[in-house]
Amino acid sequence: MNLEKVVFAFFIVLALTLNFGFFIGELDDGTHHNIYELFAALVVSLIATIMKFGDRAHIGAVLLATSLVADLQLIAAVIVWTITVHATDVGMTPSIMASIVSLSGGALLANLTSVIILVTETVMFRR
């Protein structure tokens, strides 16, 4: 067992689970989507990205790419949330919540791809 591999897989899977936890629920219902969960999802996703830095293998490059997509989607969701609450008079409406959650849904897909690649790689190298 390799501690580096454990930490690596831990962050990739955690990014997916946190993302899923935020995404699940009625699309436009603000009470189903916790802001703490979005924060945690973003932080873990960023850390997962850094974990993938500097891997020169092709599979490492694809992992990094999916992670960057997830980061981008989550950052977009956070920016939409921040601007809605702090920079407009409208405040949070169901339609804006729906767009935030769908952005995080995109990140969820990217994180899912990451995990699928990780599992595939693990299955291929049976050691």
Next chain:
Amino acid sequence: MHNIIYLLLRRMRVPLVVVILAYAISMLGLVLIPGMDDQGNIWHMSFFHAFYFVSFMGSTIGFGEIPYPFTDPQRIWTTVAMYITVISWLYAIGSLFSLVQDQAFRRVVAHTNFTREVRRIRKPFYLVCGLGDAGRLVITELAEHGIRSVIIDRDESKIHSLQLEELPLRIPGLVADVTDSSVLIAAGLCNQHCAGAIALTGNDHTNLTVAITSKLLAPELAVICRAESHDAQANIASFGTDTIINPFDTFAERFAMMFKSPSMYLVYEWMTSLHEAPLSEFTAPPRGTWVVCGYGRFGKAIQKSLSFKGIKTIIVELDPEGTDAPEGTIAARGTEAITLHEAGIQQADGLIAGTDSDANNLSIIMTALELNENLFTVSRQNGNNNDAIFAAADIDITMHEGRIIGKRVVDMLTTPLLTNFLRMAILQNDDWANVLVSRVVGVLSDRPPESWSQIISTKHSPAVVHLLKKGMTVTVKDLLTDPRDTRSALPCVALYLKHQNYDELLVPDDDTPLQTGDQLLICGNATAETHMRWTARNTHALNYICSGYDRPSGSLWRWLSARRSSKSSA
């Protein structure tokens, strides 16, 4: 480039994770701890405000407590968060700086820059391995001729000193081991613009490795290789290396030529060396007994060529068994008066100091000259930085290994015709050489000549090609006439002419007609070169030389003169 980014990202992994975690923990704390707004209500900081606050706190900018003054629990947490974020930032920045200073990282950066620079060369270039005396001479002279080169050496200080020199071209240099084939590939061995590989390191085996790598990876490439032992020479020649230069044999051959035909030696010396001494100073070496100090590779080569000429030699060598010296060898260094006395220095005519230590060579010569001041002295010089003392020591001939090799390589690359000329000249007799020397001395008075080549083509001599197309005859003499005064010739001599169909002419006659595609080798005064090149490019000047008639150049005057000539003929 990719290497640098990957290395940077890999090494920055931990510091970046630490920074992100520090931010996340600080923000989470600020969001969770309750504060109080201006009306005294319980108030929770939003994630946006927490991020804003941590951003300016972590970077120690510090705008104060916003949007409302903090409560004490918030202040406690802020104190903790301040230390966490500042320390994590310092850690990240410190890691980045130490990475940039790291030797391994800097080597990767230098390698990447070098590879990119080589890839961007769009002109033919030579790959030179080994920046010794010979390598330095080759790249400097090539740069003076406008030819690019790339240098690899294992010694970092040599590559750095090259960057400080003011050369007319930028020479990319890399500190690396040339026996590694990937280094040679990075230096452009397989590049389409690479014109040849030149192995000039001091180690025969390294040169052999470079030659064989070049022949395998780029079979079309010209390979020039330095070899100091006959064993290595045969090995390198076995797989088709184009040119192998053995500095000791080259010098010994030249030395033997001095005895055979002093004039021929002079012709060779003018054409191939950096010798700047006046012509009158040349004296032929005596044919009496010679004392050879040091029976290494240099001593062996010299002794062989001397005994071939039937000249008696006495050998002084510290280690006669180890060097396989002939019988009658005096086992000593040769620096002491007693040994030289024993070798019969008083009766000898010549002395050769051929050890591999410059100090010993100088000591041998100084001691010997005290015993017999009429000696003809030949010394081997090993290092470039001893130029001044060798010049001061009043030695008749100094053999500098690096200079002999370097000059051979430069001549081969910049004036290929010279090699052809010398190959034909060596077959001529002494009388031929005497005539040539007196002709050259006749036009040059006392200065050593320079040599250059002229190609008859639209690019290099448009005027000649233009007149030839019009059916006129241009002779060698026409090209070498002074354009300012058509009655006198330029101070130079045509040495060799090669036609397009590979017919060769040694010292062509003045009235030899030139043809398109001819290559001409000329030697003479440096100013003659400038004037000759001008004639070769200027149609009016050449036309006037050939016909003695100044043709009108503008279209109006051309039309008028055509009318006038048709009128007069009518």
